[in-house]
Structures are given as C-alpha cells and as structure tokens.
Amino acid sequence: MPNAKVLEQKQQIVAELTEKVNGSIAGIIVDYKGVTVADDTALRKELRENGIEYFVVKNTLLSRALEGTGLEDMRSTLEGTTAIALSKEDHTAAARILSKFAEDHETFNIKTGFLEGKVVDLATIDSLAKLPTKDVLLATVCNAFQAPISAFARAVQAIVDKNGDAA
Secondary structure (H helix, E strand, O other), rough: OOHHHHHHHHHHHHHHHHHHHOOOOOEEEOOOOOOHHHHHHHHHHHHHHHEEEEHHHHHHHHHHHOOOOOHHHHHHHOOOOEEEEOOOOOOOOHHHHHHHHHHHHHEEEEEEEEEEOEEEOOOHHHHHHOOOOOHHHOOOHHHHHHHHHHHHHHHHHHHHHHHHOOO
C-alpha cells in the first residue's frame, strides 16, 4: 500500500488528467515505442506549434482519469507504451500530424481516439487525418462565396465596356 503522500500525488495527477481530457474536443492515444529522441522532439515541436498538448502517461493513471468521462471504452487499448495528444481547438490537427508520423515510423501506432466526447475508431481517425487544415477549409469556403460575386462584377464590367460609359 503506497504511503499517503504518494497516493495524494497520484490522485492529483488523475484529477488534472481528467480535467485535460474533459476540456479537449479531440484526443489521440498512441503507442510510441521505438521512436528516437530526435524524431520525438520533432513530433512534439510540430504538435506544440499546432496547439496540441502531447505527453507520455501511465496506463493506470489514464485508465482512472477516463472513469466517468464517457470515454471508458478507450481503456481496453491501454497496454504497453502510451502517450496522448489533446486538442482544445482543432478537431483534425492531432489526427493529421500523428497519422503522418505513424506512416513514417512503423513502430509508432495509433491506438484509439475521441472526438467531441465520443470514442472513435481508427477508420474515423484516418478520415480526420485526410481532411485539410482549418485555414484551407476556410479559404475554400471564402472562394466559393467570392466566385459568384466576381462573375457578376465581370459581367457588369463587360456590359459597360461594350456599351461605353452611358452614365
């Protein structure tokens, strides 16, 4: 039986981890074994630049943190080495970055993930990874709205050019 101080520290870690998971809109759990320090450093830098919190976690502590969150189904994947990536703002960034990293490193594997408080399967994570970034999607929407307006402006200008300045 651990002493009271150690038990209190672990309870605090579990509480903080539960708060982080509940405060995230998306998360991915990975098996990171076999990754070199240089590759891990580069991965962490890219994740940090995209607003994703990534850290190694003990399986037992994460399992306890998942209790009561609606994500208990993820506990079955908590074996071996485990790290978690949590995003508070971007639904796709963690899936996109970690899936690309997993393609380049055969020992690095995605175990499971969640989106908006629901556990998602690996196929869903793969689909999320293939989506463009939020900025690209916003630019596409803006272009779609701008195209009819531009076409109208060109048509009006053509009429003016053809008829001369009638005003």
